[in-house]
Amino acid sequence: MTTAIPRASRPANGPPTTALPALPVPKTRQSTGTATLAAGSGATTTPRSGLRAPSTSCLPSSASAGSLPQPRSATGINGAGKTLRKTVSINSFPQPPRTEGRVASLPPSPLSGGASTRKLKTPTTPNYHLSNTPSLLNGTGDGKLVARAAGTRSSDGLFSVASPPQSRSSSAQDSYSTSATQYDEIGDLPSSTNAASTDGSNSKRASKLDGKGNVVVSVRVRPDAGGSDHAKTEGEWLVEGRKSLIAYRGKEGGDYYYDNVFTTHDNNSRVYDHIAKRLVRRVMEGYHGTVFAYGMTGTGKTFSMQGTASSPGVIPLAITDIFSYIRETPSREFLLRVSYLEIYNEKIHDLLSMPTGASIGVAQQEEIKLREDSKRGVYASPLKEEIVQSPTQLLRVIARGDQARRTASTQFNSRSSRSHAVVQIVVESRERVPGSGSGSENKRSGMLPGGVRVSTLSLIDLAGSEKAAETKERRTEGSHINKSLLTLGTVIAKLSGDKEKEGKPGDKDGKHLPYRDSKLTRLLQGALSGNSLVSILCTIQIGSAGSVATSNSHTAETLNTLKFASRAKNNIVSHAKRAEEALGSGGDGGARVLLERYRMEILELRSQLDTQAKSNTKKEEDEEKASLLEVEKAREKEAEYRHEEQMLEMQLARTALKERIDHLNRLILSSKSIGVNSGGSYSSLGMHPRSSLVSVRSAATTTGTISGRSAIERTTSMTSSSSTIGRRTSSQRLSGGAELPAVDDEDSAGEFGDGTASLTAQNEALQADLADKNRYIATLEKRLLQARRASSSRASVGLGGAGKGIMVGEDHSVSAVIKEKDEEIAELRAKLEDKDRMLAALRTAARSRDNADRVESRSEVRTSLILDHPPSPAPTMPAPSPAPSLIRQVSYLRKRTRSVDEMSKMLDEMIQDRVESGQIVRGNRGSVRVANDRKTDATGEPVARPDTLQRSTSLGESSPVANLEA
Numbered sequence: 001m002t003t004a005i006p007r008a009s010r011p012a013n014g015p016p017t018t019a020l021p022a023l024p025v026p027k028t029r030q031s032t033g034t035a036t037l038a039a040g041s042g043a044t045t046t047p048r049s050g051l052r053a054p055s056t057s058c059l060p061s062s063a064s065a066g067s068l069p070q071p072r073s074a075t076g077i078n079g080a081g082k083t084l085r086k087t088v089s090i091n092s093f094p095q096p097p098r099t100e101g102r103v104a105s106l107p108p109s110p111l112s113g114g115a116s117t118r119k120l121k122t123p124t125t126p127n128y129h130l131s132n133t134p135s136l137l138n139g140t141g142d143g144k145l146v147a148r149a150a151g152t153r154s155s156d157g158l159f160s161v162a163s164p165p166q167s168r169s170s171s172a173q174d175s176y177s178t179s180a181t182q183y184d185e186i187g188d189l190p191s192s193t194n195a196a197s198t199d200g201s202n203s204k205r206a207s208k209l210d211g212k213g214n215v216v217v218s219v220r221v222r223p224d225a226g227g228s229d230h231a232k233t234e235g236e237w238l239v240e241g242r243k244s245l246i247a248y249r250g251k252e253g254g255d256y257y258y259d260n261v262f263t264t265h266d267n268n269s270r271v272y273d274h275i276a277k278r279l280v281r282r283v284m285e286g287y288h289g290t291v292f293a294y295g296m297t298g299t300g301k302t303f304s305m306q307g308t309a310s311s312p313g314v315i316p317l318a319i320t321d322i323f324s325y326i327r328e329t330p331s332r333e334f335l336l337r338v339s340y341l342e343i344y345n346e347k348i349h350d351l352l353s354m355p356t357g358a359s360i361g362v363a364q365q366e367e368i369k370l371r372e373d374s375k376r377g378v379y380a381s382p383l384k385e386e387i388v389q390s391p392t393q394l395l396r397v398i399a400r401g402d403q404a405r406r407t408a409s410t411q412f413n414s415r416s417s418r419s420h421a422v423v424q425i426v427v428e429s430r431e432r433v434p435g436s437g438s439g440s441e442n443k444r445s446g447m448l449p450g451g452v453r454v455s456t457l458s459l460i461d462l463a464g465s466e467k468a469a470e471t472k473e474r475r476t477e478g479s480h481i482n483k484s485l486l487t488l489g490t491v492i493a494k495l496s497g498d499k500e501k502e503g504k505p506g507d508k509d510g511k512h513l514p515y516r517d518s519k520l521t522r523l524l525q526g527a528l529s530g531n532s533l534v535s536i537l538c539t540i541q542i543g544s545a546g547s548v549a550t551s552n553s554h555t556a557e558t559l560n561t562l563k564f565a566s567r568a569k570n571n572i573v574s575h576a577k578r579a580e581e582a583l584g585s586g587g588d589g590g591a592r593v594l595l596e597r598y599r600m601e602i603l604e605l606r607s608q609l610d611t612q613a614k615s616n617t618k619k620e621e622d623e624e625k626a627s628l629l630e631v632e633k634a635r636e637k638e639a640e641y642r643h644e645e646q647m648l649e650m651q652l653a654r655t656a657l658k659e660r661i662d663h664l665n666r667l668i669l670s671s672k673s674i675g676v677n678s679g680g681s682y683s684s685l686g687m688h689p690r691s692s693l694v695s696v697r698s699a700a701t702t703t704g705t706i707s708g709r710s711a712i713e714r715t716t717s718m719t720s721s722s723s724t725i726g727r728r729t730s731s732q733r734l735s736g737g738a739e740l741p742a743v744d745d746e747d748s749a750g751e752f753g754d755g756t757a758s759l760t761a762q763n764e765a766l767q768a769d770l771a772d773k774n775r776y777i778a779t780l781e782k783r784l785l786q787a788r789r790a791s792s793s794r795a796s797v798g799l800g801g802a803g804k805g806i807m808v809g810e811d812h813s814v815s816a817v818i819k820e821k822d823e824e825i826a827e828l829r830a831k832l833e834d835k836d837r838m839l840a841a842l843r844t845a846a847r848s849r850d851n852a853d854r855v856e857s858r859s860e861v862r863t864s865l866i867l868d869h870p871p872s873p874a875p876t877m878p879a880p881s882p883a884p885s886l887i888r889q890v891s892y893l894r895k896r897t898r899s900v901d902e903m904s905k906m907l908d909e910m911i912q913d914r915v916e917s918g919q920i921v922r923g924n925r926g927s928v929r930v931a932n933d934r935k936t937d938a939t940g941e942p943v944a945r946p947d948t949l950q951r952s953t954s955l956g957e958s959s960p961v962a963n964l965e966a
């Protein structure tokens with residue numbers, strides 16, 4: 001009995017709810033084996049060297065069942081790539097057997113003959129014997145009886161295996177290895193032990209015919225935790241490894257013979273060699289194989305199946321052998337995929353799809369159900385299958401599943417597996433027949449496709465049966481475990497036992513067997529019903545640790561296990577056949593044959609690649625052409641666009657020019673009226689520059705010759721000519737009669753309007769036109785300047801003297817006339833003022849004279865003046881030029897003694913006379929002006945008629961000048 005040793009490294013029971021560790025933590029059980037590899041840390045199933053843990057990048061992260069395999073060139077099985085060679089040296093695996101006879105010595109089929117010489121007695125009998133059964137698994141399938149050499153017991157009383165000591169040796173890389181050459185010798189067990197059998201050999205030989213030889217049942221005794229090394233004689237127990245015998249001398253005791261009995265001294269490697277090595281080889285050859293460990297909790301099932309880093313168990317050793325076989329068999333190509341599930345509380349979980357996050361529980365997983373297929377049998381779905389290409393990769397995948405598996409502490413095992421764990425390795429293989437292809441590239445494609453064989457290796461670590469559990473959870477788990485194990489036992493008990501007892505051969509086909517009572521039996525249905533080679537390892541512990549009650553309970557469990565093993569050996573009949581080779585989707589495996597599917601896919605992809613390459617080439621050419629065309633079109637468009645832009649610019653320039661010309665024309669028009677009609681012709685404004693020039697010149701030269709008579713005519717012609725402003729005609733008649741070409745006629749269909757001229761020509765023409773316009777504008781500006789100057793000079797001339805008759809335009813002529821008259825009036829007024837001053841002077845003088853006369857003849861004059869005429873003011877100023885005549889007139893007046901009033905009267909009469917004679921005209925308000933028929937002299941001054949008094953005076957004023965001059 002062992003005492004449970006708590007290990008903190010194992011997670012608590014129940015579904016994992018926290019993040020799983022990065023690497024599996026191996027069970028740190030004390031190894032009693034003599035493993036050839038040194039202890040290493042890290043992965044449980046990873047050897048220390050030679051199978052160094054691969055980098056993460058080498059592992060398929062999440063390859064699903066249908067995922068394509070990695071290219072073999074990178075991590076290939078037969079030709080590992082550089083990366084793989086660095087991480088896993090395929091050469092570190094055992095070398096292939098050199099002797100060809102080894103394989104040939106294997107039985108061709110389980111049904112090829114060979115009488116079973118072993119017989120299992122039921123546990124109820126005191127002695128239980130197993131005879132050597134020729135089978136696929138012991139190398140005696142060919143019917144040859146296996147004889148055990150006498151006297152080959154080891155020193156501990158166990159059978160020594162007849163394999164040479166060097167058969168399991170460390171490789172150069174110090175990696176563990178299993179020799180592929182071992183199984184023949186293992187099978188060559190001495191038959192002499194059969195003599196020890198209490199039964200007759202006839203019945204034993206007959207058993208091989210029913211295929212029982214394809215079932216290997218072994219019992220392994222776990223050493224005591226206390227270090228007791230008395231497995232051979234532990235109380236009432238007797239373990240005879242060499243005899244494959246376990247004998248119990250207590251109550252219900254008896255001798256139990258099995259195919260293999262392993263003592264506490266046997267290590268995992270030896271166990272593997274005897275229970276699984278041959279089976280693994282058969283699986284590689286196309287048979288289905290199932291290995292499972294059965295036993296009470298804590299007896300070493302997991303230890304045997306998984307092992308430790310220092311003592312790898314069945315699973316890692318099987319993996320090593322699988323790849324060794326692949327390396328040894330270059331004539332075939334292989335594809336491996338692996339799945340890992342557990343049955344926990346009667347529910348199936350995919351251990352490879354377990355979420356690793358702490359927050360993600362198992363409950364989120366999709367429920368996996370068991371389905372049945374005529375070709376595949378019973379299988380779990382959906383289940384993740386990962387394609388593996390190296391032992392390390394495969395080990396890592398399984399280690400990942402191990403981490404996800406539920407474990408808990410039980411009474412007998414601190415890290416008890418609380419679920420049934422099933423590793424399934426599907427092996428697809430196909431014959432490689434070199435075809436016509438040559439060269440390394442075509443090496444694979446040149447292979448003629450053969451049929452694909454599909455076989456499955458199932459490695460099952462059952463949960464341990466437990467009588468009593470402390471917690472409710474443990475009890476629940478335990479009840480499920482016990483129920484499923486009980487169902488397994490029942491099924492096995494009924495497999496052939498019923499047939500033997502009741503003679504119902506029909507029971508074998510499963511119709512009446514309770515496979516469906518548990519997930520475990522349902523999943524094992526194929527193996528139990530004979531489709532698979534089967535190897536059962538039952539683990540027991542016969543130590544006497546603990547109390548008497550515990551010991552008794554333990555003994556009962558151990559006996560149950562032994563009975564189970566005996567029934568399994570006795571009842572399970574395997575008719576395993578090599579899997580048929582399937583071509584394409586037909587045959588065994590059907591669509592599951594990935595190798596064929598991949599081959600077809602590769603072919604299809606290749607053809608697609610070729611087609612795509614061709615179409616791509618054509619497409620590329622077309623695209624290139626299209627792109628060239630597009631570039632060409634884009635260039636053309638760009639050129640067109642540029643041309644349009646240029647045209648637009650030119651148009652704008654032209655418009656601007658036109659506007660400017662019009663503007664200038666308007667300016668010129670307003671200042672050129674002098675030149676207009678100077679010769680009686682129309683204005684040439686808006687016409688050719690030369691015409692303007694002519695007009696301006698004409699205007700300039702004729703300024704001084706304009707007669708006053710033609711003022712009204714000019715005004716009229718000006719109005720007429722202004723109507724021609726802005727008109728564009730092809731030609732204009734100048735005042736000189738010359739025909740001028742049109743300057744700017746956009747409506748005309750000239751060189752640019754016919755649309756036939758090239759763009760360049762148009763461009764040049766337009767540029768020439770533009771230059772011409774510029775010149776024209778410059779000329780116009782000059783002319784305008786000249787015209788302004790001329791205009792201002794003419795205006796000054798026109799304003800210089802009244803009556804000169806120079807008119808500027810219509811408005812100027814009118815205003816000039818008015819101005820002339822106004823100036824005349826002003827002049828007359830000035831003269832009149834002179835006359836008035838003269839008159840006033842005359843009066844003053846007259847008054848002075850009157851005063852002098854009065855002094856001389858005061859008495860008489862005074863009397864006469866006072867009586868006849870009122871006194872009037874006498875002029876004080878002497879008359880200027882006309883003074884002599886005035887003096888004469890005054891003296892005359894004096895002489896005549898006339899008064900001033902009389903003189904004024906006389907002047908008025910004189911003016912009246914002039915008016916009547918038509919020399920002057922009297923206005924409405926009494927003003928007077930000279931009549932229009934006056935003539936001007938050469939200087940432009942009006943010439944007064946000798947007989948006309950030229951004066952302007954207001955009514956009531958008189959001027960004596962005319963009379964005086966006359």
Ligand SMILES: Nc1ncnc2c1ncn2[C@@H]1O[C@H](COP(=O)(O)OP(=O)(O)OP(=O)(O)O)[C@@H](O)[C@H]1O
Nearest residue numbers: 029030222297298299300301302303413416417464
């Ligand atoms: N042959 C052996 N040599 C040395 N140690 C062993 C052997 N068999 C089992 N042990 C140790 O016993 C303990 C329990 O073993 P293991 O977990 O394999 O038992 P189990 O049958 O798988 O139990 P459970 O059914 O509860 O999972 C482990 O610590 C293991 O190392």
